[in-house]
Amino acid sequence: MANRVRIAVGSDRRDLFLVDDLVEGFARARGLADDDRGRLVEVVHRLVTWVNDSAYPNDETGEIAVQLELAEGAVRVLVEDWGEPLAAFGGSLGSVPEELAGVDALTDDLRLVNLGRDGKRLSASVPAEGVVPEELVALADFAREAPPGDVTADEVEIVEAGPEHAEDISRLLYVNYGLGYGHPDFYRPRWVAEQIESGQVFSTVAMLGGEVVGHHAMLREEGLEAGETGVAVVHPAYRGLGIFNRLFERTVERARGAGVPSVFGRAVTSHPYSQRAEHSRGYRETALMLGSVPPGDSHDDEPVPRGASLLTYLPIDLREHPVSFPERYRELLAAAYANLELQTAEADTARALAELEGLPAIARDRDEQRESTVITVGAWGEETRKELLDGLRDAVRHHDDVAYCDLDLEALTAEELDEAVEILGNYDFFYSGLVLDGRLGHDHLRMQAILSDNVELEAIVLDSDYAQGLKKAIFADRGWLPDGDASAA
Incomplete structure (x- = not known):
């Protein structure tokens, strides 16, 4: 029997x-x-009534969600x-309102938390003697217990995925992550089938007896030369057979065959494991993007703020990269190329601008899922300055939590880059890092601005010395370190 139940009702008494x-x-x-039982009914009724009257006064068009979940000796109540x-209020957030004092006396840990555009969460624990939550086995945990039997690595076939594999890929993600990927x-x-068929997603699958037991992909983004690798998953029952390494090798092989100059990943910074995995396969860090991971909930349903991610690249084409550097970030960018073991050359801006002919000087890409905006600057001039400021205002108007601005290091001169960096700095943008093989294969300086208070800036786990130095330089550039120095650490 489930430990949890949930209902949503209108804001109508x-x-x-x-x-x-x-x-x-x-x-x-x-x-x-x-x-x-009587105490639980009373507490929930009073909490829901208070929320209805306080959050939706004279408004019957709103919504209130109520969730009950069994805990050890209690029932946990959430009202959203x-x-x-x-x-x-509650805990260290302040005293409970007088009208809820009676409820506070009947419960433990009564508190209200604001979640920004995600609303509010009122929670409390109602004591219930002898209550013990039933231990339920999640699908992924059940799958882990299923033994692979006598399966050997050579029985697993690595093949290029087709549209016919789309449903199995989606199901494999569900087995491992539920709906939280x-x-x-x-x-x-x-969508998966359409992307595979169009060539926007290069999916590779591991097959065993007609079943998809592993997946890895490279995602192509329109306008970018580099491909993003990820969506890596192996069925829990078949881990330890070297499936992931074979999937990864095939993905890189396919990227090389398609003429992709580099592949990249986004490693989370809540733990070091994905960073170590990417590093072991030759990826190297180039940028730290603060607040790039959308907010969520922890395992105990506590809100988690936006997190940071590391942008990491694996160069495939080891050519020289023609670039110009702004003076402020010259050392940081040079260190990024050195970390990738790539050589740079003087940029031919006239040729680069000719390549960009017909494309907008300013390109804006808003990611609604991540609530962020990327503005790409490919040329510089009076009109470009105006468009850049319009793009920054759009990010604020859309209530984005973070914004990034990518400056073309091949098409802009050092003097133009200096001016752009200064203007962006006046709007609270600061260093993020290097974006490799972006629009038309040009490299870009990425700057970032944080537009929300709900961003984790302390619990950032970085595994390599380079990444730790990058964070120090970024924080110094933003003025978050005493006597900070924006040079490479």
Whole structure:
């Protein structure tokens, strides 16, 4: 029997009886004692009524979501709404409002947390004697327990995926991650099939007895020469057979065959494991993007702020890279190329501008899922300055949490880069790093601006010395370090 139940109702007092009935039924079904059941019904009713009246005064068009979950000796109550802002309270956030003092006396850990555009979360723990949550086995955990039997590595075949594999790829992600994987489009088999067929996604799968047991992909983004690698997953029952290494090698082989000059990944910074995995395969860090990972929830349903990610590249074409450097970031950019073991040459800006002819001088790309904007600058002039400022205002108007600006190191002269860096600095942009093989294969200086307070700046785990030095330089450039120096650490 499930430990959790959830209901959503309109912000209309006439509908609140639906919540009361659900709470009563849940408490009876889970065997709560009469006193505990009565307390739970009272607490939830009073909390939902307070939220209804406080967040949606005279508004019956809103929504209130209520969730109950069994815990050890208690029932955890969550009440969520997307109505008028209210001051946070509980714990270290401030005292509980007087009208909820009675509820506070009946519960533990009553608190309200603001989640920005994701609304508010009111939570409390209601004591319930003898309650023990049932231990349920998740699908992925069940799959891990399924033994591979006598399967050997040579029985697993690595093949290029076709549209016919799309549904199996989506199901494999679900087995491993539920619906929590960071590329939500991969849960849509029709989208996966279309992307494979169009050549925008190079998917490679591991097959065993007609079943997809592993997947790795390279994603092509329109206008970029580099390809993003990822969506790497192996069925839990078949790990330890070297499947991932074979998938990765085939992906790089396909990238080389398609003339892709480099591949890149985005390693999270909440732990070092993905960074180590990429580093072991030759990827090297070039940029630290603060706030690039959307916010979420921890395992105990506590809100997690936006996180940072490391941009890492594996160069395939080891050619010289023609570039100009702005004076402010000359040493940092030179260190990034050295970390990649790539040589640079003086840029031929006239040739680079000729390549860009017909393309917009300013390109804007807004990612609604990540709530971020990337502005790419390929030429410089009076009109470009105006378009750049318009792009920055658009990011603010769309309530983006972070914004990035990529300056073309091949098409802009050192003097133009200096001017662009100064203007962006006036709008709180600071160093992020190097973007390799971007639009038309040109490299770019990436600068970043944080437009939200909900960004993790302390718990950033970086595994390599270079990455740690990069973070120090970025924080110094933003003025977050005393006597900071923006040179390479």
